[in-house]
Amino acid sequence: MTVPLLLVDGHNLLHRAYFGFAARIFNRDKTIDRTGVFGFAALLRKAQAQHAAGFEIFVVFDAEDGSQARAEIDSGYKAQRTAPDLGLIESLPLVKTALDHCGVRWIEQGGCEADDVIATLTTQARAGERPVDVMSTDKDYIQLLADSRVRLLNTGMALERRYTIGTHIPLRYGVRAEQWADYRALTGDPADNIPGLRGVGPKTAAQLLAGGRSLEHIPDIELRPAWSEQWAQVQQWREMIKLDRKADLPEALLTALPTPPLPRAPALLQDLELW
Numbered sequence: 001m002t003v004p005l006l007l008v009d010g011h012n013l014l015h016r017a018y019f020g021f022a023a024r025i026f027n028r029d030k031t032i033d034r035t036g037v038f039g040f041a042a043l044l045r046k047a048q049a050q051h052a053a054g055f056e057i058f059v060v061f062d063a064e065d066g067s068q069a070r071a072e073i074d075s076g077y078k079a080q081r082t083a084p085d086l087g088l089i090e091s092l093p094l095v096k097t098a099l100d101h102c103g104v105r106w107i108e109q110g111g112c113e114a115d116d117v118i119a120t121l122t123t124q125a126r127a128g129e130r131p132v133d134v135m136s137t138d139k140d141y142i143q144l145l146a147d148s149r150v151r152l153l154n155t156g157m158a159l160e161r162r163y164t165i166g167t168h169i170p171l172r173y174g175v176r177a178e179q180w181a182d183y184r185a186l187t188g189d190p191a192d193n194i195p196g197l198r199g200v201g202p203k204t205a206a207q208l209l210a211g212g213r214s215l216e217h218i219p220d221i222e223l224r225p226a227w228s229e230q231w232a233q234v235q236q237w238r239e240m241i242k243l244d245r246k247a248d249l250p251e252a253l254l255t256a257l258p259t260p261p262l263p264r265a266p267a268l269l270q271d272l273e274l275w
Contacts, residue, residue: 003095004054004131004133005056005125005133005254006057007120007132008047008058008135009114009134010059011061012136013059014091014092016039017037017039018087028275033087034269035087037249041269045211045262048261050155052133056254056257056259058105058106058121058253060106060121061092061106061111061114062108062114063108065111066112066116077193079193085091090166100267104171104259105150107253115136115138117249119244120244120245120246123246126147133151133153134142135154135155135252136152140178140180142177143177143243174206175208176206179212179213181242182209185215185234185241186204186234194239198230199224199226213266232262
C-alpha cells in the first residue's frame with residue numbers, strides 16, 4: 001500500500017508557532033523562551049493526529065541563500081522584510097534537533113527556497129502515484145493543485161477549509177490552479193514585495209485570465225496603455241512566482257514509510273533537556 005506524504009513548510013510552521021500562541025512558553029525557571037520549538041512540536045503533532053496518521057512526514061526549510069536567484073532577477077524581491085526576531089532564529093536549530101529526535105526527516109537545501117523543494121518532491125512523489133499533502137499557509141502552493149491528488153493543509157483555518165483541493169480554486173479566485181502564477185503576477189504578492197499590475201485587483205485579473213488564458217494569450221485590446229508599458233515586468237514576476245519543480249536535490253530523501261506517532265511537546269522538550 002502506498003504511504004501518503006505530508007510535506008511541511010518548516011519556516012512557515014515555525015513562524016506560526018513562534019507568533020501564534022496567546023502566551024509565551026518559557027522553561028521551568030522562566031529564563032528562556034521556548035515558544036518556537038514547543039509550538040512547532042505541538043502543531044506538527046496535532047496535524048499528524050488529526051490529518052496525517054500513517055503519512056510519511058518530511059519537513060523543508062528555506063536556505064539562507066534560498067531567495068538569491070529570484071533577487072538577482074528583481075532586487076525588490078522580499079526586500080521589504082526586516083531581520084527576523086532573534087528568538088525565532090534561535091528556535092530553528094532546536095526545531096531541527098527535535099525533528100531528529102522524533103525521527104522526522106528534514107532538509108535545508110542550499111540555494112533553494114522551501115516552496116521549490118516542496119514542489120520538486122511533490123512532482124517526484126506524484127510520478128510514483130503517492131498522494132501528497134502540503135502543510136503551509138503560503139498561497140503559492142496553489143500551483144500544485146492542478147494535480148487532483150495534491151492537497152493543501154492549513155490547520156490555522158476553520159475546520160471546513162483546512163483542506164483546499166483544486167476544484168475550490170476557480171470558485172474562490174476565478175482562475176485555475178495552473179493559472180496561479182499569472183494571477184499573482186497581475187494582482188501582486190505583498191509578502192514577496194511583488195506589487196502587481198497597477199489598477200488590477202482580483203476581479204480584473206480573473207477577467208483577463210478568463211477561459212484558462214495565460215498572460216501571453218490576453219488580447220492587446222483588453223490591455224490599457226499603462227498596462228502594456230508594464231507588461232514585460234509582469235511576465236518577469238510570473239516567472240519568479242512559478243515554483244521550480246526540478247530543484248537539484250539529493251537522492252533518496254523520502255523513505256516511503258509512515259512516520260511514528262509524534263510525542264507530546266512537553267515530553268519532547270523534557271527529553272531534549274530544554275525545560
